[in-house]
Amino acid sequence: xNEVEQSPQNLTAQEGEFITINCSYSVGxxxxxWLQQHPGGGIVSLFMLxxxxxxxxxxxxxxxxxxxxxxxxxxxxxxxxxxxYICAVISNFGNEKLTFGTGTRxxxxx
Amino acid sequence: ExxxxxxxxxxxxxMGQEVILRxxxxxxxxxxxxxxxxxxxxxxxxxxxxxxxxxxxSEIFDDQFSVERPDGSNFTLKIRSTKLEDSAMYFCASxxxxxxxxGPGTRLTVT
Numbered sequence: 381x382n383e384v385e386q387s388p389q390n391l392t393a394q395e396g397e398f399i400t401i402n403c404s405y406s407v408g409x410x411x412x413x414w415l416q417q418h419p420g421g422g423i424v425s426l427f428m429l430x431x432x433x434x435x436x437x438x439x440x441x442x443x444x445x446x447x448x449x450x451x452x453x454x455x456x457x458x459x460x461x462x463x464x465y466i467c468a469v470i471s472n473f474g475n476e477k478l479t480f481g482t483g484t485r486x487x488x489x490x
Numbered sequence: 491e492x493x494x495x496x497x498x499x500x501x502x503x504x505m506g507q508e509v510i511l512r513x514x515x516x517x518x519x520x521x522x523x524x525x526x527x528x529x530x531x532x533x534x535x536x537x538x539x540x541x542x543x544x545x546x547x548s549e550i551f552d553d554q555f556s557v558e559r560p561d562g563s564n565f566t567l568k569i570r571s572t573k574l575e576d577s578a579m580y581f582c583a584s585x586x587x588x589x590x591x592x593g594p595g596t597r598l599t600v601t
Contacts, residue, residue, distance in 0.1 A: 421579050476588060480534070
């Protein structure tokens with residue numbers, strides 16, 4: 381069974397701090413998504429990656445396939461970054477369904 | 491930029507009633523998914539659909555659930571006889587390959 385674990389579950393930081401959210405998974409994967417969910421409930425895809433590192437603005441995602449681990453970093457955090465960040469993976473077997481982590485609730489204080 | 495749309499945004503229904511949730515995937519996508527998220531819990535996979543048939547379904551997706559692609563654009567999730575525990579946010583997603591694009595969700599409230 382594919383398990384996706386995220387840490388921390390909750391994170392509160394001051395504006396400007398460097399943020400790291402971690403994701404570990406238990407099976408081989410084809411790809412990993414980092415998703416953002418705002419209080420209204422909608423889900424936005426931030427990154428999809430299967431190796432290495434991707435950067436978009438202040439967001440950086442890395443993945444280590446051998447260690448089955450990914451991190452999402454936010455540089456110069458801002459209150460508008462406050463949201464739930466979710467890691468979700470597509471396993472190597474079966475079809476392309478996503479298996480989701482429980483999410484990390486990030487709060488950035490001005 | 492193309493996007494996945496869902497209607498309605500919020501549906502309130504009485505227990506035992508049938509509901510149909512609608513999704514319009516991105517037009518050149520071939521894979522379609524329904525997920526749900528019960529309040530305070532993680533998102534769960536319900537069903538995937540490819541080439542006009544179900545490719546995988548979860549344990550949650552029992553005989554009360556069905557999916558259809560009635561025309562070239564819509565993708566629907568039907569719940570035949572709703573239960574209180576069906577109250578959740580339902581997300582549709584579509585993909586061309588691995589990257590999935592999500593709709594804004596339908597919040598279903600069963601009373």
